[in-house]
Amino acid sequence: MRPQLLSTVLRAAARPSVFARTARVTPSLVRLSSGHAQESYESFSERYVKFFENAEDLFEVQRGLNNCFAHDLVPSTSVVEAALRASRRVNDYSTAVRIFEGIKEKVENKEQYQAYLDELKGIREELGINTKEELYSS
Secondary structure (H helix, E strand, O other): OHHHHHHHHHHHHHOOOHHHHHHHHHHHHOOOOOOOOOOOHHHHHHHHHHHHHHOOOHHHHHHHHHHHHHOOOOOOHHHHHHHHHHHHHOOOHHHHHHHHHHHHHHOOOHHHHHHHHHHOHHHHHHHOOOOHHHHOOO
16 A cells, blocks of 8 residues: 555656646736836926916816826926916816915925925916915914
8 A cells, every 4th residue: 555655646746736837827917017117207297297288177187186196296396386377277266276285285394385385486476376374364
């Protein structure tokens, strides 16, 4: 009986098992890279400035803002300026105010938010946009 058991074990070891075949097939199903190049901050900013300059209606402006703010970075002032101009061009004041709320949520501290407000003071005055804090300060 022992020689039969030994020969069975040896034959089983020599045959490829179902588990071994599955292990060989599985890695080919996994995609190892996304196929997209990493986008630089400058090209990101340029892409969204162009997007907001060409936005024709409120839906496009809000979709662009959702996509822009979904990234793990704070948009540059040029992107924010283009978004503010686009929101006023489509005549939506509330979206312009909410852009600043989005910036406030994205920055790390109050000093960075204040730096954005200072940098964008001219465009805010030109377009007549107040922040939420200015609207509800009383």
